[in-house]
Amino acid sequence: MFEVIHKDKNSKARLGRLKTAHGEIETPCFMPVGTQGTVKALSPQELKESGASIVLSNAYHLFLRPGTEIIKKAGGLHSFMSWPGPILTDSGGYQIFSLALLRKIKDDGVQFQSHIDGMKHFFTPADVIHIQEDLGSDIIMPLDECVHYPCSKDQAAVAMERTIDWAKRSKEAHKNGSLLFGIVQGATYEDLRKSCSEQLVGIGFDGYAIGGVSVGEPKDLTYNIAELVAGLLPENKPHYLMGVGTPEDIVNAAGSGVDMFDCVVPTRYGRNGTAFTSEGKLIIRNSPYAQDFTPLDKKCGCYTCKNFSRAYLRHLFNTDEMLGLRLVSLHNIHFYLELMRGIREAISQDRFTEFKKGFSK
RNA sequence: GGGGUCGUGGUGUAGCCCGGUCUAACACGUCGCCCUGUCACGGCGAAGAUCGCGAGUUCAAAUCUCGUCGGCCCCG
Numbered sequence A: 001m002f003e004v005i006h007k008d009k010n011s012k013a014r015l016g017r018l019k020t021a022h023g024e025i026e027t028p029c030f031m032p033v034g035t036q037g038t039v040k041a042l043s044p045q046e047l048k049e050s051g052a053s054i055v056l057s058n059a060y061h062l063f064l065r066p067g068t069e070i071i072k073k074a075g076g077l078h079s080f081m082s083w084p085g086p087i088l089t090d091s092g093g094y095q096i097f098s099l100a101l102l103r104k105i106k107d108d109g110v111q112f113q114s115h116i117d118g119m120k121h122f123f124t125p126a127d128v129i130h131i132q133e134d135l136g137s138d139i140i141m142p143l144d145e146c147v148h149y150p151c152s153k154d155q156a157a158v159a160m161e162r163t164i165d166w167a168k169r170s171k172e173a174h175k176n177g178s179l180l181f182g183i184v185q186g187a188t189y190e191d192l193r194k195s196c197s198e199q200l201v202g203i204g205f206d207g208y209a210i211g212g213v214s215v216g217e218p219k220d221l222t223y224n225i226a227e228l229v230a231g232l233l234p235e236n237k238p239h240y241l242m243g244v245g246t247p248e249d250i251v252n253a254a255g256s257g258v259d260m261f262d263c264v265v266p267t268r269y270g271r272n273g274t275a276f277t278s279e280g281k282l283i284i285r286n287s288p289y290a291q292d293f294t295p296l297d298k299k300c301g302c303y304t305c306k307n308f309s310r311a312y313l314r315h316l317f318n319t320d321e322m323l324g325l326r327l328v329s330l331h332n333i334h335f336y337l338e339l340m341r342g343i344r345e346a347i348s349q350d351r352f353t354e355f356k357k358g359f360s361k
Numbered sequence B: 001g002g003g004g005u006c007g008u009g010g011u012g013u014a015g016c017c018c019g020g021u022c023u024a025a026c027a028c029g030u031c032g033c034c035c036u037g038u039c040a041c042g043g044c045g046a047a048g049a050u051c052g053c054g055a056g057u058u059c060a061a062a063u064c065u066c067g068u069c070g071g072c073c074c075c076g
Helices: A042-051 A059-064 A068-073 A079-081 A093-098 A126-134 A153-174 A190-203 A220-233 A247-254 A267-269 A303-307 A310-318 A321-350 A352-359
Strands: A002-007 A014-022 A023-027 A031-033 A054-057 A087-090 A101-106 A109-113 A120-123 A180-184 A207-210 A239-241 A260-263 A272-279 A282-284
Touching: A002 A321, A014 A321, A023 A031, A031 A054, A031 A068, A031 A321, A042 A153, A042 A207, A042 A321, A059 A068, A059 A087, A059 A093, A059 A126, A068 A079, A068 A126, A079 A087, A087 A093, A087 A126, A109 A180, A120 A126, A126 A153, A153 A180, A153 A190, A180 A190, A190 A220, A207 A220, A220 A247, A247 A260, A247 A321, A267 A272, A267 A321, A272 A321, A303 A321, A310 A321, A321 A352
Parallel strands: A031 A260, A054 A087, A180 A207, A207 A239, A239 A260
Antiparallel strands: A002 A014, A014 A023, A101 A109, A109 A120, A272 A282
8 A cells, every 4th residue: 555666865755646435646645634624724625636546544533523423424525525635534533632621541541521512422432433443534543642742751651661662552443444543643742652663563554644843842852753764664665644744844854755744834824924935934914025026935936926926915914814824824835736747756866865954945 | 160070091981079009000002921632812021101281288299279271061
């Protein structure tokens, strides 16, 4: 289901292809985040036209609202949200760690209160697999325990062992033909990361994710962990760096052998008026753009850049018009997906290192 | 001409009656920053008013008194 098509000669970057029930994905790829069964502000058509091959959604959120039953009745998440392509669902491990009230982590699962209505729930690793199977997800992520940074080694070790135990239970519970990934935890401790990687590989998964990054640690640590773990994982399986990141982060990690990325940054920044361009970040509200009638990015071919000026976008943001956040979200997603195309092309031509150098100006 | 009322950052207001806690508050606007498996069209911060002007009372005045200028209203 995954094959490495080409390895860059001068870096660890690689070009791959991942097959899912709803289509193939060329890697390295970026997965726009659609937590609530929608990539905020964008239609599936716009995503597709921007070149998205897969989107990410979230079991925790969809379980709480609208509820798994409704999505099942709709014929699954693909049908419900009208996205015919591949979908990866995150388990909600991160959400339970980051936002659920009064969570209690126990050996057989996690008890938490809904952030929406305060209702108490208990998830076992098997429950979380079944929710994602019900959603019809193509790539399923198991329940894991994500820790904050900084985190003591003892705590990180406990969370890691639990993550491994839950990974085993997840694999046992996983019955349909979807792909199941393992998630490497271990915080910033190299030996924990190594041990976790080995144990997960021992269990055997369709792909491996590097979790527990972008939780507040310095950037160089993120890079080091990504490089370390990507190097420990089997070459013939996809490597997914969860929740990362900025364009710079992605280029960097792709060079360490990471194949899949997801991040809220392009869409969230888009909604908040920050655009990514070939010249760097651009905050559209800033006054110099008031009379700037050029596009966000002259080199960009997206709908936004082909049709609208910085001055107009700034005006839309200053007047709280919803078209503004849509247009900048669209541009940012296009920028990210174009970046991934650039990365893949560079790898295929063995010039990833030059690409990376040219990028980080 | 007489009476009343109002005058506080760019805009709109609060505070004034019962002086000190006003190194003057709030909203919008302006300017800038942040956001990394999305409770996120969100979050943080900055600049900007010697409180129309002048005098007085008082230890102390945006706040009380008088005068003055300006706006609005009413009466002649």
